[in-house]
Amino acid sequence: MARAPLTAALVVAEAAALADEAGFDAVTLSEVARRLGVRTPSLYSHVRDLAALRDGITDLALRDLADRIALGVAGRSGRAALEGLADAHRTFARERPGRWGSLQRRAGPAAVGADGARAVVALTDAVLGGYGLPPDERVHATRLLGSTINGYLTLEGIGSFAHSSPPPQASWDRILDALDAVLRAWPART
Template sequence: MVRAGLTTERLTRAGAELADEVGFEQVTVSALARRFDVKVASLYSHLKNSRDLKTRIALFALEELADRVAAALAGRAGKDALAAFADAYRDYAREHPGRYDAARFRLDPETAAASAGVRHAQMTRALLRGYDLAEPEQTHAVRMLGSVFHGYVSLELGGGFSHTAVDPQESWHRMVDSLDVMLRNWPTS
């Protein structure tokens, strides 16, 4: 018998909240069952296993983040778009660290192709059109932006910038300014 009020959507959302509280790696069907004060077996009519739960949280986070980035990019171009794009990712990671980790969960190719991850790639490429980069340079730039944003956010969330008096926000702005200069002066092969 299915417990009243439990749905796959509700469990996914609760799993995302749990990820923000305890970390994405700690999210399991058992932990979710404790949150609802139900037996683990009662969740298996909605979820196959912990991997299924994590996949659903990853898809939820990718969609949520894509919506946020799209809203931030609307009507912007060039450096303004780059800053809005970067800030949307950083703000999301700071507000939802578990969901941010979930958005990087490895999905099988078919699931990934049907996910909002495709929207992320499209938005990054749209942003780069303002810098007039053609392939294969555009792909190199997409990878660079992802690496820089993720690296900075990961270090910041891990406390890596808490040992100096220099405000991480100031460093963030300098990094975005530097990326803009680099993209406007992209080297060609």
């Protein structure tokens, strides 16, 4: 059977699969080339360098995450939309750990400005708009959500909650309740 022609999308998809299997830091041009059965220089026709390859994974991850968030928040508002947003992140982190890892770094301008990034921002903004937060306050609330969700998922991912009771789901539900309460009582600017 003939091998499919190499494309940028195929190279990034293989790198993303490697990230999910072995961790984001395991992604190198030489390892991706080995997995594709080509020599490393062959990849340079499709990706500029390792940074561009990693940004490609980030872009792929953001598009996938945006799709999951959109499904999680559709037709919901308030606490239900917040839960849909947060659970989309949590499920994504569990199912695509290497791609999740690609979101835990400072990405390049191409990834930050890509459609997936804009979609995640717009969906998060819509959830916050449902709480009545004015646009100039949403950046602060977005940072609060990101810090809380990412921090929890990082600790959960490394097994920090596996050694004690109650189960992590109970804490997750309490955190979402607390975030909901904070967003409902967001302080007005004076």
